[in-house]
Amino acid sequence: MTDAAHTAMWERLDLDLAAHDALLAVLGKFYGDIYLSQQGRLKGAEYLDFVLSEVHGLRIREIQEAKAAGQKVVGTFCVFVPEELTLAAGAVQVGLCAGAKAGTDKAEQLVPRNTCDLIKSFIGFKLARLCPYTESCDLVVGETTCDGKKKAYEAFGEHVPLHVMEVPQCKAPCDVALLRSEFVRYKQALETLTGNVITAASLAAATKRVNAKRRALQRLAKLRAADPAPISGRDALLVNQISFYDDPDRFTAKVNELCDEMEARIATGEGVAPKGTPRILLAGCPMAVPNWKLPYLVESSGAVIVGEESCIGERNTRDLTDEAPADLEGMLDALAARYMRIDCACFTPNTERLEHIAALARDLGADGVIHYGLLFCQPYAHEALKVDKAMEAAGLPFLAIETDYGMEDAGQLKTRVEAFVETLA
């Protein structure tokens, strides 16, 4: 696709072309510094580089072609939106960029300044007309996971076609029933949007596709237990980030290819860092594209990241949806059961998350855990204190970091991370 064709497409999507060009220039430089500078990358990382280089180009063209062929596009911000239903309705699901500062001044006219950067980012991208995914959406699903998001959707809903999905905050049987009823309501919204009826056959097929994607990501996650680490934390994070954008079947095939290469590498004892390099498990808030600040700081401080206990990571891929039910009602039960196992900090109590982090650190051979909280995120700030105690009980060194999308604190964070990594060596 030529530059002129890209520009014409972005113009049709009513992007602010000058600001968008500036964004792509910054993103390209950032990617070059953080990703292309890595040593010993897998050959399969070419797929990651290509997808990122065309994230606003070829993938958007594919989405526009799908729309021209009659498919609808659904944008999401949270792993509680069941992709199984979206695909079963014949729609395309995309995660909406919320990993960079953009349009902050405009966003702060709609939400308070002391709102987390993830929320300000999705509002800012929309108001500044910078995101071709948001502009491609026929429906955006906003879920009520935290107070910041649910109040922000009141303002955001004036700018996008919005479906609000209620997500329970406890895990009693009545909460499972609530989530299931919300999935039924989402199913109806999809059927109205697309004109397609979701059947047992279409939902079973979609569930298989989404599970296949999760299985590939689980396979990749498990291979990271090897020492030396066969893939960098940055590349593994990028794989998880891309899982929210790329065509699901192509993505699954590419991740399995990456895993084949990782297995071959493990067999010969190769890795991205020498055996014995301090191994870190990151835990906490999700890191959306292009939020690579902390992974870069960790991996440029003499450590390697071996796992992400995060929604852009293990929390999103750990559980499969049961494929056994043959009827629609049973499938909806299975969906509700699967999604209720997500251990988001928005739940109370949420003790299983503490157990998951300790088990994950053990399984991956992590030497220490770094908890990442986004500034002004109350749920994860509270849980950082609990994770600290749980890691102490598990005998795992722990560091809590709270930061935002800005680079102003990068030097100070690096000093803290380096000091922490030194204690692990």
Ligand code: SF4
């Ligand atoms: S951390 Fe919670 S609110 Fe955020 S994406 Fe994950 S499940 Fe959704």
Ligand code: SF4
């Ligand atoms: S990072 Fe925290 S405050 Fe921000 S949207 Fe997620 S749960 Fe809400």
